[in-house]
Amino acid sequence: MMRRVLLLALIALLAPLPTGFAQTDDTVAMGEQLEARVFEISRKLRCPTCVSESVADSNAGISIEMRNEIQAQLQAGASEAEILAFFQDRYGDWILLEPPRRGIHLVVWWLPGIALAAGVIGLTTLMVRWTRNAQQATHEAQADDADLARVRAALQGDSETSS
Amino acid sequence: MTRVLVVLAITASLGGLFLWGLLRGSPDREVESARLNRQVISFDLPLYPRFQGTFGPTLNLATELNDKPVIVNFWATWCGPCYDEAPHLQAAWQRYQDDVLIIGVQTQDRGKRVEGEAFLDRFGITFPNVIDDDSRVSIDYGLFGVPETFFVRRDGTLLYKHTGPITLDKLEEKIAELTAS
Structure with a gap:
């Protein structure tokens, strides 16, 4: 009887353990997921006090506070777009590492394509012109009938001398 | 010859662009405030004990704005230029405290009360100073660094943001604009 009571007591003691571990695992996973989201969003924001660094990469005090703010807003249920708009409202478009696709910012998006197209067109034009010039030069350098006759005569003279 | x-023209253009990039300094520090001519965000921050009487x-910004225009100056104890401008701010306060309220905000300086x-x-500062321990207000004001000084009209809109240490001349110029608006 005593053994059975001890066994039941042991089972009762151990029973909550798996659930407890599961809850801890869930909490850790949720924490990691939240941290990943914080860094994902902060990678899109520029550190205000650094040079060419994102809020995610910077350890400046203001960047740490901005990451804390992002975390607080995520926990309050804000979306990524809402969080980015929050910072944009305070710092302007400057704070976004990826410029918005509107207004003057479109230049940043279109300029590389325009430059590439201009480069390809320019190079093609140059290559066509150079090839044409080379062909023309070859054509101009062609021998006329008098030259050919002189070469034939010279060759004939050579063969007679050798025989 | 044309070639x-x-x-030469392409090389000169690229070289010029490169030099311009090198010599243009730190333009990011001079970025205009996104809040210019818009309502600033109010704050309610703890005061240093000496001003609590x-x-x-x-100190609540919205409440103070009911009375007169406000100059909000952000500073930190580790910031060298803040030491340069502090006497100018105190001098302006002594001259113009009937016309404007100057508020010092210690920010990006977590836990530095003793140093504050x-x-x-x-500097014998007698204008009210508050503590922005978690730098939340500095984010609300879109601060790029310290010192920065914001001139807020009585209607709560931002007249001007000054980046870097401010002088008495600049303070007087902007106080005149604030009181005229």
Whole structure:
């Protein structure tokens, strides 16, 4: 009887353990997921006090506070777009590492394509012109009938001398 | 000859662009405030104990704006230029405290109360100073660094943001604009 009571007591003691571990695992996973989201969003924001660094990469005090703010807003249920708009409202478009696709910012998006197209067109034009010039030069350098006759005569003279 | 000129023109343009990039300084520090001519965000921050007798335990910007225009100056104890401008701010306060309220905000300086008290003692600061321990207000004001000074009209809109240490001349110029608006 005593053994059975001890066994039941042991089972009762151990029973909550798996659930407890599961809850801890869930909490850790949720924490990691939240941290990943914080860094994902902060990678899109520029550190205000650094040079060419994102809020995610910077350890400046203001960047740490901005990451804390992002975390607080995520926990309050804000979306990524809402969080980015929050910072944009305070710092302007400057704070976004990826410029918005509107207004003057479109230049940043279109300029590389325009430059590439201009480069390809320019190079093609140059290559066509150079090839044409080379062909023309070859054509101009062609021998006329008098030259050919002189070469034939010279060759004939050579063969007679050798025989 | 034309080909040489084209190559020279391209090289000169790229070189010029490169030099401009090198010599243009730190333009990011001069970025205009996104809040210019818009409502600034109010704050309610704890005051240093020496100012609590006049203002209470915290200072609320919206409440103070009912009375007169406000100059909000952000500073930190580790910031060298903040030491340069502090005497100018105190001089402006002594001259114009009937016309404007100057508020000092210690920010990006978490937990540095003792150092903050020493800063206020050193310059005999008598205008109210509050503590933005978690830098939340500095984010609300879109701060790029310290010192920065914001001139807020009585209607709560931003007249001007000054980046870097401010002088008495600049303070007087902007106070005149604030009181005229």
